[in-house]
Amino acid sequence: KKTDIGLIGLAVMGENLALNMESKNWQVSVYNRTVPGVEEGVVDRFVNGRAKGKNIQGFTDIKDFVASIEAPRKIMMMVRAGSAVDELMEQLFPLLSPGDILIDGGNSNYEDTNRRVELTESKGFFFVGSGVSGGEEGALNGASIMPGGSAAAWPHVKPILQSIAAKASDGTPCCEWVGPAGSGHFVKMIHNGIEYGDMQLIGEAYWVMKKLLSLNNEEMSSIFANWNEGKLRSYLIEITANILKHKDKAGGYLVDKILDAAGQKGTGKWSVINAMELGMPLGLIATAVFERSLSAQKGLRETAAKAYQHGHLQAVYNKPELVKDIYSALYASKLVSYAQGFAVLKKASDTFGWNLNLPSIARMWRGGCIIRSAFLNDIAAAFEAVDKPEHLLLAPYFKEEMKKLLPGWKNLVAQSMREELPVPAFSSALNYFFSMVSDRLPANLVQAQRDYFGAHTFERVDNLRGVFFHENWTGHGGDTKSGTYNV
Numbered sequence: 001k002k003t004d005i006g007l008i009g010l011a012v013m014g015e016n017l018a019l020n021m022e023s024k025n026w027q028v029s030v031y032n033r034t035v036p037g038v039e040e041g042v043v044d045r046f047v048n049g050r051a052k053g054k055n056i057q058g059f060t061d062i063k064d065f066v067a068s069i070e071a072p073r074k075i076m077m078m079v080r081a082g083s084a085v086d087e088l089m090e091q092l093f094p095l096l097s098p099g100d101i102l103i104d105g106g107n108s109n110y111e112d113t114n115r116r117v118e119l120t121e122s123k124g125f126f127f128v129g130s131g132v133s134g135g136e137e138g139a140l141n142g143a144s145i146m147p148g149g150s151a152a153a154w155p156h157v158k159p160i161l162q163s164i165a166a167k168a169s170d171g172t173p174c175c176e177w178v179g180p181a182g183s184g185h186f187v188k189m190i191h192n193g194i195e196y197g198d199m200q201l202i203g204e205a206y207w208v209m210k211k212l213l214s215l216n217n218e219e220m221s222s223i224f225a226n227w228n229e230g231k232l233r234s235y236l237i238e239i240t241a242n243i244l245k246h247k248d249k250a251g252g253y254l255v256d257k258i259l260d261a262a263g264q265k266g267t268g269k270w271s272v273i274n275a276m277e278l279g280m281p282l283g284l285i286a287t288a289v290f291e292r293s294l295s296a297q298k299g300l301r302e303t304a305a306k307a308y309q310h311g312h313l314q315a316v317y318n319k320p321e322l323v324k325d326i327y328s329a330l331y332a333s334k335l336v337s338y339a340q341g342f343a344v345l346k347k348a349s350d351t352f353g354w355n356l357n358l359p360s361i362a363r364m365w366r367g368g369c370i371i372r373s374a375f376l377n378d379i380a381a382a383f384e385a386v387d388k389p390e391h392l393l394l395a396p397y398f399k400e401e402m403k404k405l406l407p408g409w410k411n412l413v414a415q416s417m418r419e420e421l422p423v424p425a426f427s428s429a430l431n432y433f434f435s436m437v438s439d440r441l442p443a444n445l446v447q448a449q450r451d452y453f454g455a456h457t458f459e460r461v462d463n464l465r466g467v468f469f470h471e472n473w474t475g476h477g478g479d480t481k482s483g484t485y486n487v
């Protein structure tokens with residue numbers, strides 16, 4: 001009997017997804033390339049190891065693998081993003097039949113997915129580019145899965161993908177059709193960007209507690225555990241509580257022994273680049289990405305720390321009061337970050353004609369993935385309201401929340417600045433917020449400067465929008481205007 005689905009790439013994600021599928025009663029074919037010099041025997045190791053006795057058939061020949069799958073074939077690729085996916089597709093195309101479906105579950109760039117959907121469809125097959133979040137644990141026990149691409153493929157892959165997805169607290173699978181082309185991977189990219197933002201914000205909350213309040217790890221851990229019972233309830237807050245109190249074999253707190261130089265794999269950076277391409281502010285995630293880069297310049301920071309000898313005020317704080325302010329800063333900044341992220345999704349949807357369903361995306365992220373949180377329910381509800389908010393921070397519920405959080409947030413940022421303690425994401429969010437609620441900004445001067453040195457023209461407050469003026473500022477400039485090339 002032929003199998004229900006094929007899976008290519010038996011690294012950590014592929015193995016666990018195959019086991020997850022099998023546990024939901026799907027028959028699975030698995031394949032991994034065998035290349036001399038690269039680890040060999042990957043398929044045998046899996047089939048005779050973790051997959052032993054299970055409904056999983058292993059193949060080392062890609063032809064046999066494809067032939068073993070029931071038509072229309074569903075073949076999920078879990079290989080390294082980039083050229084590996086293209087190489088595999090080229091190997092698969094001659095072996096497929098019309099109507100077969102390729103699913104790329106890796107962290108591919110959405111523009112690659114745009115291209116791959118078109119190419120695959122031109123050959124009479126279908127292509128699904130799907131973000132999969134949740135790491136190893138999610139892959140095995142339920143991930144957040146964000147599929148997009150060939151819509152005709154969805155009814156075929158839906159039962160399998162939804163069965164292996166995490167279930168939100170109300171039982172709905174964290175997997176829904178996202179939209180056409182590379183939209184699934186775009187949504188996954190923004191998810192990862194938001195993850196960068198959340199992690200930086202939690203890092204700043206921890207740092208203020210440690211540096212200004214001198215709280216010990218157990219105290220900080222219990223504050224995060226406490227926050228995890230309320231509106232900030234989320235996976236990242238939960239693991240932070242666990243990390244802070246975790247002791248290594250030598251008996252000390254491990255977090256205190258970890259070098260403060262953060263790594264990154266690129267999806268945060270992609271989010272920012274694409275937001276810039278769309279002309280959208282995504283400052284909080286950009287700050288988080290840049291802070292990782294700055295953290296990695298450890299040597300420079302050590303030299304600069306010696307050169308400037310900056311220090312703290314040693315002020316005396318009312319600890320419970322300042323902890324409340326940290327909470328306000330964390331919650332409000334997180335709101336700004338999600339508002340920025342969803343605004344980018346909306347803009348991408350309008351620009352590329354994807355018709356993204358924002359509440360559905362918020363609901364998909366409630367389980368399985370790294371940014372899963374209670375608060376995504378509130379976001380879905382806000383976007384579903386009859387009067388759809390133009391921006392998340394204009395939703396009535398969040399407007400009230402922001403008003404309550406603002407005093408503590410402001411105080412925390414101002415006090416951290418006086419203390420010379422960096423809180424770049426808290427302050428980036430606060431500055432974004434103040435800019436957003438300002439009906440006038442100094443951009444009039446920027447426009448004047450642009451026109452002064454480059455004849456870039458400007459609109460006037462007292463004239464119809466869309467009419468562009470140029471001033472001969474110096475008396476000796478000409479009247480020639482520059483062409484407009486607005487982003």
Ligand code: NBP
Nearest residue numbers: 009010011012013014033078079080081084106107132135
């Ligand atoms: P890796 O990203 O490390 O990819 C390793 C797999 O790709 C192996 O099976 C490897 O085969 C295969 N592969 C490579 Br490399 N080049 C190939 C080629 N030219 N042709 C065929 N196969 C090739 O594995 P992973 O960490 O399991 O991630 C898989 C995908 O899922 C990636 O896109 C990743 O970004 C994404 N993802 C990962 C996580 C996570 O937590 N790790 C979470 C979410 C998404 P080999 O054994 O012969 O080298």
